Amino acid sequence: MGLDNDKNLRGLAKAFADLKEEETYEILERCVAGNTPSLQIIHHLSAGMDEVGRLYKEGDYYLSELVFSGEIFKNAVARIKPLIEAAGCSKSSGTLIMGTVAGDIHDLGKNIVITLLTCAGFEVIDLGVDVPGEMFVETVKASGAPLVGLSTLLTTSFSSMQDIINALTKAGLRGKVKIMIGGSSTSERLKEQIGADYYGRDATDAVTIAKQIFR
Amino acid sequence: MNSHERIDAAVALEIPDRVPLAPLLDHWAATYCGITNAVLMSDGEKRIQAVIKTATDFHWDMTYVADTAIPGLLKLGVPAKLKLPGEDLPENSTHQFEEKAYMNVEDYDVLISEGLIPFLATVMSRIYPDMTIESALIDLAAVSAEITSHLNRVKEAGMVPATGFMLLGTALEFLSYARGITNAFMDIRRYPEKIRAAAKRYREDILPLALDAVRQNGVKRIFIGLSRSSPTFIPPKVFADLCLPDLEFFTHRIIEEGITPLFHCDTDWTKCLHFFARFPRARCIMELDSFTDIFNAKKVLGDTMVIKGDVPSTLTAGDSKQEVLDYCKRLIKEIGKGGGFILSTGCSIPNNAKPENISAMTEAIEEWGYYS
Numbered sequence: 001m002g003l004d005n006d007k008n009l010r011g012l013a014k015a016f017a018d019l020k021e022e023e024t025y026e027i028l029e030r031c032v033a034g035n036t037p038s039l040q041i042i043h044h045l046s047a048g049m050d051e052v053g054r055l056y057k058e059g060d061y062y063l064s065e066l067v068f069s070g071e072i073f074k075n076a077v078a079r080i081k082p083l084i085e086a087a088g089c090s091k092s093s094g095t096l097i098m099g100t101v102a103g104d105i106h107d108l109g110k111n112i113v114i115t116l117l118t119c120a121g122f123e124v125i126d127l128g129v130d131v132p133g134e135m136f137v138e139t140v141k142a143s144g145a146p147l148v149g150l151s152t153l154l155t156t157s158f159s160s161m162q163d164i165i166n167a168l169t170k171a172g173l174r175g176k177v178k179i180m181i182g183g184s185s186t187s188e189r190l191k192e193q194i195g196a197d198y199y200g201r202d203a204t205d206a207v208t209i210a211k212q213i214f215r
Numbered sequence: 216m217n218s219h220e221r222i223d224a225a226v227a228l229e230i231p232d233r234v235p236l237a238p239l240l241d242h243w244a245a246t247y248c249g250i251t252n253a254v255l256m257s258d259g260e261k262r263i264q265a266v267i268k269t270a271t272d273f274h275w276d277m278t279y280v281a282d283t284a285i286p287g288l289l290k291l292g293v294p295a296k297l298k299l300p301g302e303d304l305p306e307n308s309t310h311q312f313e314e315k316a317y318m319n320v321e322d323y324d325v326l327i328s329e330g331l332i333p334f335l336a337t338v339m340s341r342i343y344p345d346m347t348i349e350s351a352l353i354d355l356a357a358v359s360a361e362i363t364s365h366l367n368r369v370k371e372a373g374m375v376p377a378t379g380f381m382l383l384g385t386a387l388e389f390l391s392y393a394r395g396i397t398n399a400f401m402d403i404r405r406y407p408e409k410i411r412a413a414a415k416r417y418r419e420d421i422l423p424l425a426l427d428a429v430r431q432n433g434v435k436r437i438f439i440g441l442s443r444s445s446p447t448f449i450p451p452k453v454f455a456d457l458c459l460p461d462l463e464f465f466t467h468r469i470i471e472e473g474i475t476p477l478f479h480c481d482t483d484w485t486k487c488l489h490f491f492a493r494f495p496r497a498r499c500i501m502e503l504d505s506f507t508d509i510f511n512a513k514k515v516l517g518d519t520m521v522i523k524g525d526v527p528s529t530l531t532a533g534d535s536k537q538e539v540l541d542y543c544k545r546l547i548k549e550i551g552k553g554g555g556f557i558l559s560t561g562c563s564i565p566n567n568a569k570p571e572n573i574s575a576m577t578e579a580i581e582e583w584g585y586y587s
Contacts, residue, residue: 021404064400064449071401105298105311108396155532155565156309184482184506185529193533 005036009044016048017055019065021072028076038083042121045076049119053204063112066203070115092123094214096147097139099127101160103152109183110151113206120207122214132160133167140173147213149206150196152183162194180209218276222375222557225521226475228497230554234547234584236576237277237377237523237557239502241284242309243564243573244269252308252566253301256284263365267372273577276557277375280365282438283563284310287358291351292383294318294338294393309566317341318393320402323409331420338393363432378477379434380425382465385458386414388443389421396443403453410457418461426472435474436500439465442481447506451487459490470498477523481562482506488515496520505561513550522550523557526576531560531568539572543579551584558584 008031015023031041052069055061077084096117100110107129114124125143127135136148148168150161161181168174180198181191182205191199200206216224216232224231244265245255255262262281270278282288290297295312298304304311318338326334336348366376383389387410391399402410425437443449444458469476477500478491484507491501496519503509503524512522525546530539543558550556558576 019404062450062453063447064403064453067397067400068404071397103305103308105304105313108314111397154309155528156567158533187529190529190533 005031005034005040008034008036009040012041013044013048013051016045016069016072016076017051019052019068019072021068024072024076025079028079032080032083038080041080042077042084045073046120049073049116053116053207056202057204066116067112070112070119073119074115093121094147094210095123095125095143095145096149096210096213097125097127097136097143097145098149098151099131099136100129100151101157101164102130102132103160104154104157105129106151106153106183109153109203110149113149113151113182113200113203116203116207117210120210122210131164133164136164137167137171137173140168140177141171144176146177147210148177148179149200150179150181152181153185155185158185158190158194161190161196165195178213180206182206218373218375222277225554225557226497226500228518228521228555230586233586234551234580235276235557236273236559236580236584237275237375238273238526238560238573238576239377239563240266240269240279241281241563242566243568244281244284245307246566246568247272247570247573251301251306252284252310253299253306255281256286256299256310257301259285259361259365263368266365267368267374270369270374271372273573274580275374275577277377278369279377280362280369282362282378282381285358285362286310287354288362288381290343291355291358292381294335294342294389296342307566312392314392314395316393316395316398318390320406320409322393323390323406323413327409327412327416331417359428359431366432366434376434378436378438379429379432379474381438382421382425382440384440384442385444385461386410386417387449387458387461388440389417391443399443400448403449403457407457411460414457414461418464422465422468426469426474429472429474436477437465437469437474438477438479440479440481441484445480445482445484446486447482451490454487455490462490463493466494466499470495475500477502479562480504480507483508485511488512491516492519494519500557502559503561509546509550513555517550517555521555521557523559524550525559525561527561528563528565528568531572532565534572536569536571536575539575540579540582543576544583547579547583554586 008027012027056066098114100107114126117124178197180200181196182200188199198209221231221235225235242252245252247269248265266281295314298311300306300308325337339346369376444454466476479502481504499520501520501522505525505527509525
C-alpha cells in the first residue's frame with residue numbers, strides 16, 4: 001500500500017471526475033488488488049463525485065455528464081460492495097423518500113437526484129412515479145425518514161404537491177418531515193405557495209439540502 | 216394585412232402591421248372548450264372544432280392543430296410507449312411517454328445498414344407488439360389524411376396552420392426515446408461513432424417523408440423539435456459533433472424546397488444559439504419555451520430569423536392577468552422592436568392555464584402590438 005495506494009486513490013478520484021470510465025475501473029481494480037480499504041475507495045469516489053457536482057454547478061459539465069458519472073459510480077460501488085459488506089461498514093448517511101407526484105410519470109429528474117443522493121451515501125426510498133399522498137404518508141410512517149422529495153415536470157401537478165403536503169399534515173407527520181420540491185416547472189415561489197421547506201433548482205441542490213438535514 | 220401576410224412578413228424580417236399572435240395549442244383546447252383530454256385525443260372532429268374555436272375566440276394569426284395531441288402521430292413518430300388519458304391515465308391528464316430501453320446497442324447497426332423503416336419495424340414491435348409495418352402504414356395514411364383535412368379547416372377559418380410536418384428532432388433526440396435517455400447519454404461517451412453513422416442514415420431517410428407530407432398538405436413550414444440535444448442536457452461540443460450535422464442537413468434541404476424550418480427549442484439553448492446564426496437570413500423561425508433567455512436570443516439571432524415566444528407556462532397557469540400583460544408588453548417592446556417577432560406561449564399552453572391569462576396575450580397585442 002503506502003505511496004502506491006495514495007497514488008491510486010488520487011488517480012481514481014481524478015479519472016472519475018474526468019469521466020474516464022475505463023481508466024476509473026482499471027484503477028479501481030488496482031486498488032482492490034492492493035487491498036485498499038473499501039472505505040478509502042468510497043471516500044475518493046465521493047470526492048470525485050463532488051468534483052463532478054462542482055463542475056456541473058459551474059456550467060462545465062452538463063446533465064448527460066451527471067448521468068454518466070452516476071452510472072460509473074454505481075458500477076464502481078457494485079464492484080466493491082462485497083468488500084464493504086465484509087468490512088461491516090455499509091452504514092448510510094441517512095434515509096429519505098423520493099417520488100414523482102400523482103398525475104406525472106416523468107422520472108428522469110427524480111432518477112438523477114436519486115443517483116446523486118445515493119452517490120453521496122444516502123439511502124433513498126424511491127416511490128416511483130404518479131405517487132399519491134397516502135403512499136408518502138404510509139412510507140414516512142413506516143420508515144421514519146425525516147426528508148421527503150417531491151418531483152414534477154408539469155404545472156398541472158402543483159395541486160398534487162399541495163395534496164401530498166396536506167396529507168402529511170393531516171396524518172400528523174408534517175412536523176416530523178422536511179419537504180423539498182424540484183422539477184423544471186417548480187420554483188422558490190411555488191415552495192412558498194404550497195408550504196414546502198426547500199426548493200432544489202437542480203440535482204446537486206438536493207444533495208446539499210439532504211446534507212443539511214442529516215448533518 | 217391578413218394573418219398569412221403578417222406571418223410571412225415576420226418570417227421575412229420585415230415589419231408587419233402588428234406583432235403576429237400564435238400561442239402553441241394542444242391539450243388546453245380541451246380545457247377551454249369543456250371537453251376531456253381523452254375526448255380531445257380520441258375524437259378528431261371534436262379536436263379540430265376545439266382548436267378552431269380556441270384560436271378564433273382569441274384572434275390568433277397562426278395555430279397548431281393540436282398535432283401533439285394526436286395519438287396516431289405520437290405513436291408512429293416517437294419510439295416510446297405512449298400513455299393516453301382515458302386509457303392509461305385519468306381522462307383529463309395530458310398524454311405521457313413511458314421510456315424504457317426498447318432499443319439495444321446492436322440496433323444502431325440495423326438503422327445504419329438497413330435504414331429507418333427496418334429499424335422502426337424492429338423497435339416498434341417491442342413497444343407495441345400488435346403493430347406491424349402494414350398496420351403502421353395504414354395508420355399513417357389515415358393520420359396524414361386527417362391532419363391535411365384539419366390544416367385546411369384552419370385555413371378556411373382565416374388562420375395560418377403552424378406546420379405541415381413535425382420532425383421529432385435530431386437523430387440523438389429520436390434515438391434517446393428508443394434507447395431511454397440514460398442509455399443515450401452513456402452511448403454518447405461509449406459509442407459516438409455509432410450515433411454519427413446512425414444519425415446520417417436517420418436524417419437521409421426521415422427528411423423525404425417530411426417533404427412529401429408538406430408537398431401534399433401545402434403548409435410550408437416544418438417543425439423541428441429540439442430539446443434533448445440542448446445544452447441543458449449535452450455539452451455544446453457534443454451538439455456540434457453529433458447533432459449539428461442533422462440540423463444543417465434538415466435546414467438547408469428544407470429551405471431549398473421553399474419551406475420554412477421552425478426550430479422548436481425546449482429547455483435552455485442560450486449556450487448554443489450561435490450555431491443557428493449560420494442559417495440563411497429571414498428563412499427560419501426560432502420558437503422558444505421560456506427557459507432560453509429570449510432577450511439574448513434576440514441579440515444573437517435577431518438579424519437572422521424571427522423569434523417566437525415565450526410567455527411561460529408558470530405565468531399563464533399560476534400568475535395574474537396583469538403579470539401576463541406586463542410580460543407581453545416587455546416582449547413586444549423589446550423583442551418586437553423593428554419586427555422579427557411572433558408573440559407566443561413558451562411551449563404548449565398548460566392544461567391549467569387561466570383563460571383570462573390567454574386573453575391577456577390578445578389584449579397585449581391590441582394595446583402595444585401595432586407598429587404604426
